[in-house]
Amino acid sequence: MVLAFERLDVGDLGWIMSLAKRVAAGAATVRSVSFGPSPGAPLLSEPESEAARADCLLWETGGVSLMTETIAPYAFPVVLFGAGHIGTALVKVLATLPCHVRWIDGPDAVFPPADALAGIGNLAIEAAAAPADAVDTAPPQSYFVVMTHDHALDFVLAERILRRGDYAYFGMTGSHAKRVQFDHRLAAIGIDPAQVARMRCPIGVEGIIDKAPEVIAISVAAQLLQAVEANAAAQASPTY
Template sequence: MQPWLTELQQLLAHGDAVVLVTVARVEGSTPREAGAKMIVTRDSARYTIGGGHLEWRAIEIAREVLRDGMRVPRARRLERLSLGPSLGQCCGGAVVLAFERADVGDLDWVAALAKRLHAGKATQRSVSFGPLHEPVRLTDIDEGIQAPDCLLWDGAGFDEGNLLLTETIVSREFPVMLFGAGHVGTAFARILATLPCRVRWVDEPGAPFPPAPASAQWSNVTIDAKAAPETAVDEAAPGTAFVVMTHNHARDFVLAERILRRDDFLFFGMIGSHTKRKQFELQLAAHGLDPARIARMVCPIGIDGIDDKAPEVIALSAAAQLLQAAEAARAAPAAVPDQPFSMLQPLTDHDTNLS
């Protein structure tokens, strides 16, 4: 789900009034894209629309809207800000920012949007900036539309009285199944907890998963101790990214064969050396797997040019490679099941004794 939406829902449920700031339109070079959001309260600002003087000015305006909202229901405002000398930023473009005051009365649409995104439904959110202060509207969109979008319909200018912000909001989360709770697996899980994905972290009972208090804030990570971890492969949804970081080569091979026989995954990366890869290629071929399927196995995992074998470095490199695969899939979703991520094959060689 969108992190800003989770945060907004929590704040409103606690009775706080906030201002949701959205980049409604971009002109030329800007630090963030249309649809980027920030939440401003009386004493804090969360998430970012680009930083610098632009963000400072946006926070200032948001607090004005927050105060105005004490007198005007559904206080909203649009501001066009140039990113030139007046703001001391060198992007050179301009942004139109939308400011929406929200309080407990907005919980209905916020909760409804959260529920839709959790179910994987893309949704259009429409916000009127005209004089009637209409409530936020949520509508279904065509199932084939999965890309986010943000449009500001303003007629000839901001004084036309028919201003409408419409944005297509989609969940950018993708499912990840991580095997292995050793040093590298734990470092990787810690990074995944900050990324737009849903993680199922699998290992045997008694594996060194972090204690509950340490992982309690990893809201998108589910720990799953299974006597036969490989059975989790069959339970994964199509489009799952599989990452294998166990210390057991025999188990790694079982997992590799099971994953490759699916052939409907987003990404399959495994920690190891080039020697391990060659051995697995021979064994997988002997088990009847087609070379084209075997080629989809990314091992050693990690992006080119990073050779440090510290667990945190391997984890960061692997996470960057996983994000490359997710971006490639978004750019050409129909190609995911059929085309190997050959361009993502690494040249680094990671040992497995730290996994």
């Protein structure tokens, strides 16, 4: 383990403010710091596209130590199934959050026109012949949200997601009766009860009874943020 210490003073405010603006805009940045006799101010630069994720490296070159730190905002991956009114409302809420949304439905689904989604830069839309295949191609620790109007598809999605097991969150719209029915059907095909218990159905934070799409969207977004924070806290906790 190598510990590197930096001393900051008022002269560093320039690059700190520049970095803060880039982070606020969602841009990844490489910060290069020299630990030589006359280090100078840190340099900020664009990372290579394939290296735009957080890391920190210490280099030795010509007798001088150089630290390169990639500072990359974390965008949690959301895989959303269902192009209905609730899905549309949720996409608009998620546009304000640090996430990337992959929005998927069948080939006959009607997604909103492009002008209705103008300005949403964290969104990829897919009209897929086999929507459930997107479960297998999603990255580990994805946040799955199922909001289709097809109970048969919902069940296929639930089975695929729960069999994967490496998801960060899985929520599905539906009543308590639907939850009970799915619990029995999933148990009948051998899904681990511990995985079934992780499924959030009904979806959204408790205590909100309004069924307007915008209200449900806010409730689901709040539950997603709760899951993001809980997962971050769990990863930060030391294990012995």
